[in-house]
Amino acid sequence: MNKTRKGRRRSIGAVFVAPYAVFMLAFGVMPALYAIYLSVTDVDGGFTPTANFSKVIDDFRFFSAARHVAFFLGIWLAALLVLVVFLAIVVHAIRARWLSASARLFFYLPGALAGASSVMLWLFVLDPVASPAGPLLRAMGMDSFTNVIQPSHLPLIFAIIAFWTGAGGWIIVMYGALNNISTEIMEAARIDGANPVQVAIHIQLPLLRKWIAYMAVLSLAAGTQLFVEPSLLSQASNAVVPNDYSLNQLAYQYAFDLNDFNGSAAISVLLLIVALVLSAVFVTKGGLFETEDV
Amino acid sequence: MNRIQPRRLVRQIGLLGVLSVTAVAVLSGCSSNGSDSSDGGRGFSEAKQDKNSTITVWVDATRVPAVKAFQKANPSIKVKTVTYDGSANGSNSFKTKMSLYDRAGKGWPDVVFSSQNNDASWATQGVAGKQPFAARLDKGLIPAGTLSGFAKGALNPCTVDGGVYCLRNDLAQTVLWYDNSLLKKFGYAVPKTWEEYQALGEKVAKEHPGYIVGSVGDTWTPEVFMWSSKCQANDVTDIRKVTVKTDSTECKRAASMLDTLVADKSLTKLSVFTPDFVKTYTGKVLLMPGPAWFAGAIFNNKESLNVPKGRLGVSAPLAWDGDSAVAGNVGGGTWFISSHSKNLANAAKFAEFVTTDDAYQVDLGPGYPAYAAAADKWVKKQESSGYYATDLSGLTAAAGLVWDGWGFPSFSQEAIWAKTITPLVSSGKSIEDNLGTWATAIKNQAKVNGYQVNE
Numbered sequence: 161m162n163k164t165r166k167g168r169r170r171s172i173g174a175v176f177v178a179p180y181a182v183f184m185l186a187f188g189v190m191p192a193l194y195a196i197y198l199s200v201t202d203v204d205g206g207f208t209p210t211a212n213f214s215k216v217i218d219d220f221r222f223f224s225a226a227r228h229v230a231f232f233l234g235i236w237l238a239a240l241l242v243l244v245v246f247l248a249i250v251v252h253a254i255r256a257r258w259l260s261a262s263a264r265l266f267f268y269l270p271g272a273l274a275g276a277s278s279v280m281l282w283l284f285v286l287d288p289v290a291s292p293a294g295p296l297l298r299a300m301g302m303d304s305f306t307n308v309i310q311p312s313h314l315p316l317i318f319a320i321i322a323f324w325t326g327a328g329g330w331i332i333v334m335y336g337a338l339n340n341i342s343t344e345i346m347e348a349a350r351i352d353g354a355n356p357v358q359v360a361i362h363i364q365l366p367l368l369r370k371w372i373a374y375m376a377v378l379s380l381a382a383g384t385q386l387f388v389e390p391s392l393l394s395q396a397s398n399a400v401v402p403n404d405y406s407l408n409q410l411a412y413q414y415a416f417d418l419n420d421f422n423g424s425a426a427i428s429v430l431l432l433i434v435a436l437v438l439s440a441v442f443v444t445k446g447g448l449f450e451t452e453d454v
Numbered sequence: 455m456n457r458i459q460p461r462r463l464v465r466q467i468g469l470l471g472v473l474s475v476t477a478v479a480v481l482s483g484c485s486s487n488g489s490d491s492s493d494g495g496r497g498f499s500e501a502k503q504d505k506n507s508t509i510t511v512w513v514d515a516t517r518v519p520a521v522k523a524f525q526k527a528n529p530s531i532k533v534k535t536v537t538y539d540g541s542a543n544g545s546n547s548f549k550t551k552m553s554l555y556d557r558a559g560k561g562w563p564d565v566v567f568s569s570q571n572n573d574a575s576w577a578t579q580g581v582a583g584k585q586p587f588a589a590r591l592d593k594g595l596i597p598a599g600t601l602s603g604f605a606k607g608a609l610n611p612c613t614v615d616g617g618v619y620c621l622r623n624d625l626a627q628t629v630l631w632y633d634n635s636l637l638k639k640f641g642y643a644v645p646k647t648w649e650e651y652q653a654l655g656e657k658v659a660k661e662h663p664g665y666i667v668g669s670v671g672d673t674w675t676p677e678v679f680m681w682s683s684k685c686q687a688n689d690v691t692d693i694r695k696v697t698v699k700t701d702s703t704e705c706k707r708a709a710s711m712l713d714t715l716v717a718d719k720s721l722t723k724l725s726v727f728t729p730d731f732v733k734t735y736t737g738k739v740l741l742m743p744g745p746a747w748f749a750g751a752i753f754n755n756k757e758s759l760n761v762p763k764g765r766l767g768v769s770a771p772l773a774w775d776g777d778s779a780v781a782g783n784v785g786g787g788t789w790f791i792s793s794h795s796k797n798l799a800n801a802a803k804f805a806e807f808v809t810t811d812d813a814y815q816v817d818l819g820p821g822y823p824a825y826a827a828a829a830d831k832w833v834k835k836q837e838s839s840g841y842y843a844t845d846l847s848g849l850t851a852a853a854g855l856v857w858d859g860w861g862f863p864s865f866s867q868e869a870i871w872a873k874t875i876t877p878l879v880s881s882g883k884s885i886e887d888n889l890g891t892w893a894t895a896i897k898n899q900a901k902v903n904g905y906q907v908n909e
Contacts, residue, residue, distance in 0.1 A: 203581065203582035204582060204583075219902055220898040220901075220902065221898075221902070289728075289729065289730045290729075304723065304724070304730075304880065305728075306671075306723070306876060306877065306880040307880055307881070310877055310880075310881060311877055395545070397872075398672065398673050398725065398872055399673055399866075399868065399869040399872035399873060400872045400873060400876045400877060401873070402869070402872075402873040403869065415553075416546060416549065416550040416553060417546060417549065417865075417903075418902070418903065418904075419549075419553045419556075419576070419581045421557075
C-alpha cells in the first residue's frame, strides 16, 4: 500500500470517529474533569485536596451505601457471568431453529423496556397484593410490600431487576460470539470425542473470554451507578427504601439536598476510581485489548 | 499491526479538542450575571423592579384553582403558572430546582407553593455567599396586620430567627376522627385521653377483631403520635441546633401504646393510601388519629373509605393523663416569595390573596385555612354541608394547640422514621425498644445536614 492511500484511509477513519469523540469529550470526559476539579476545591473555589473526600467518607451513610452497592454488584455480576454464559451456550446448542430463535426473543424482550419503566413494572411484581407472583411471595412469609422490601432483601431484589432487564441483551451478544467460533474447531473437537460439556469448557469458554470481560467491564460501570431502581422504590415505598441507599444516590443527596456540589463530586470521583481499578483488572485478566496477530 | 505516528495522533486529538470545546460552548450557551440590585429596606437586596412584568408562580395540581381565583380577581396582573409536584413525598424538587437556579444565577420563579413545611430552613440560608431564595416578609413586604391574622403558631414553620419567610396555606393539626355510628352501635364512648384510647383499642381487638383505631403505616406516624405526646425528638433550638431526646417518659408512653395496639392488630401497619387499606378497612375504621386533611383525603373521598354522610365525628386532640392536650401536625403547605423577584409588589399581592382571600381559601380551598378569619368561615361552610356527625369545634381547638416543641429542620423526620422504624414495625419488632435507634438516626441525619446536636 502506498503512503498517500494509507493517509487518506486514516483521515476517513478520523471523520468516522470524530462525532463519537466530540460527544464523549463533551458529555463524558469534560464532566469527569469538572467533577475532579470540584472534588478538590471548596465552595469558593479554594484548593482543598482532601477535605471533600474526608467529609464524605466520614458521613455515616457512606459505608452503608458502599456496602449496599458492593452486595448488589457481587450478586449481579456473579449471576450475569454464570447464567448469561450458560444460557447462551444452551441456546446455541439448540438444534431446532425455531426454538433457538424464540428463546433468544424471549430472553431479549424484557430488555426492550426502557430502564425506569421496567422498574415500575417490578413495583407491581413486588407488591403481594397486586403481583401475579403474590401467592409465591406470601408463601415465603411476605404479606405486604413493606415486608418484601426489608433492607436485607434489597441487594437481591435490585440484582434480580437488573438481571431481568439487562441479561437478555448480553445473551444475544454471547450467542453472536459463539457463532463466531469457527466450525472447524468445533468439528475437530467433536471428532476427537468431546461431549457438549467438554466443548463448552475447553473450547467455547476460553474463546469467549474477551466477551465475558467486555460484559463484566460494562456491567460493572453500570452497576456501580445503581440509582434508578432504589430511587423509584424509595418513592414508591414512601421512603422505607431510603433515598440514600446507593453511592450515586448519596452523591445526588449531597448535590441537591445539602447543596454541596463539591462533596457530591468527591463521591463521584471515588466511584470513578473504584470502577477504573476494577475495570483494569477485568481488562488485563480478560485480555480485552490484546490484538490477535494471527 | 498498524501504528499511528505519535505526531499525527497529537494533531488528531488537538483537532477533536477544538471541536469539542466548540460543541460544549454551543450546547451550554453562555450565561451572564450582573443585574442591577438595591437594598429596598426589606432585609434583602432587591432586583431592579418592573411593575408590569409577568409573575411566575409554581404550584402543585391541587393549587391551580388558587391561581385561577387570583386571575379572576386581578385580571390586570400577568401571571404565568408552572405546575410541579409541590415538592411532595420527599421529592425535594423545590430545593433542587432553586439550587440549580442559584448556580445559574437566574431563572427563579416569583412565588412558589410547597406542600412541605420545612423549606424555610434552607430557603433562608444562602450558600457560598449567594442570596437566600426566600424574601423576608415581615419587614414591609406583607402588612403586619395580615401576618397577625394567621392562627396561633401557623407561621412557626415560616419563622427563622425571628423573621417570617413564608405564608402558611393550610393547617394540618392532628385530631381524633371517629365513626360516630359505629361507636354507638358497639356501645363505646369517645375517648378523652390517650390512656382511654389505648384501652378502647385493646377492647376493640377482643370484641370486634378486624376493626381498627388507627394506622401506623404512613411516614407521618411520629407526627401524629410522638409529636402529640410531647416527645422531644425534633426540638430545633436555633437555626442549626437541635435537641434529640427519645428516652423520656413522653416518648416511651406513646411508643409503648403503639407497640401494644400494633400487636393487637387494632392499629394497622398498612398505609392509608394503599388499595389494600381501602379494601380491608372500608366501614371498619372506628377511630383514626390524624391530620385535618384526612377528612377530604380518606373519609369523604369516593376513591378511599367513602364514609357516608352523617357518620364522621371529630374530637379535639387527646391528652395524656395528668398532662395538657397538644396536637401534632402533618404538613400544611407554604407559599414563598422569591427575593430575586422583579415584581415584588405583585408577587406579594398574589401570596396574600391565595392565603387570606375568601375567594380561594373559603370557597375553593380543600384544607383548613391557616388564616384565622378564613378558617372560621371555612369551618361554618363545612358544618353547613351536613356531612359531619358533630360540629368541627375539635378542629378549631386543635388549630391553636400544635405543640411548639417539635421543630422544622431542613431534613425530613418522616424519611428517617420510614427508613429506620417502619421496617422494624413491619417485621414485628418493638418501637419502644428501638427509641435509641431512632434517636441515633435523627442525630446522624442532623449532623450531615449541618446541625449541631445539643447534648
